[in-house]
Amino acid sequence: VQLQASGGGLVQAGGSLRLSCAASGRTFSGYAMGWFRQAPGKEREFVSALSRGGTTTSYADSVKGRFTISRDNAKNTVYLEMNALKPEDTAVYYCAADLRLGQDTISLTARNYDYWGQGTQVTVSS
Secondary structure (H helix, E strand, O other), X not given: OEEEXXXXXXXXXXXXXXXXXXXXXXXXXXXXXXXXXXXXXXXXXXXXXXXXXXXXXXXXOOOOOOEEEEEEHHHOEEEEEEOOOOHHHOEEEEEEEEOOOOOOOOOOOHHHOOEEOXXXXXXXXX
């Protein structure tokens, strides 16, 4: 499985970005997906996750109500719509795939994910 994240950039506080993560190598609908981020000097943290079936989602408290995760299995892509961005959202964002979870199960733990994308930088200026 190969994951390619894109869509990051520089945006002012209050702005929006949409991250994409394109997957290849296996049947995309067979994996649960997650987004994580890592700011300079900090550990990687959970942002959002989406089950294989698309029915179960989870968000970190810090992004709840502002970020939305979704997937398009026909395009083998998962998205992270980010609105009302804050300077504290500045980080490298990584997408990840978990091949072992059930249809409606998600994971909030980075070590449970099997494959990772290369990361895309999001910078929010104040």
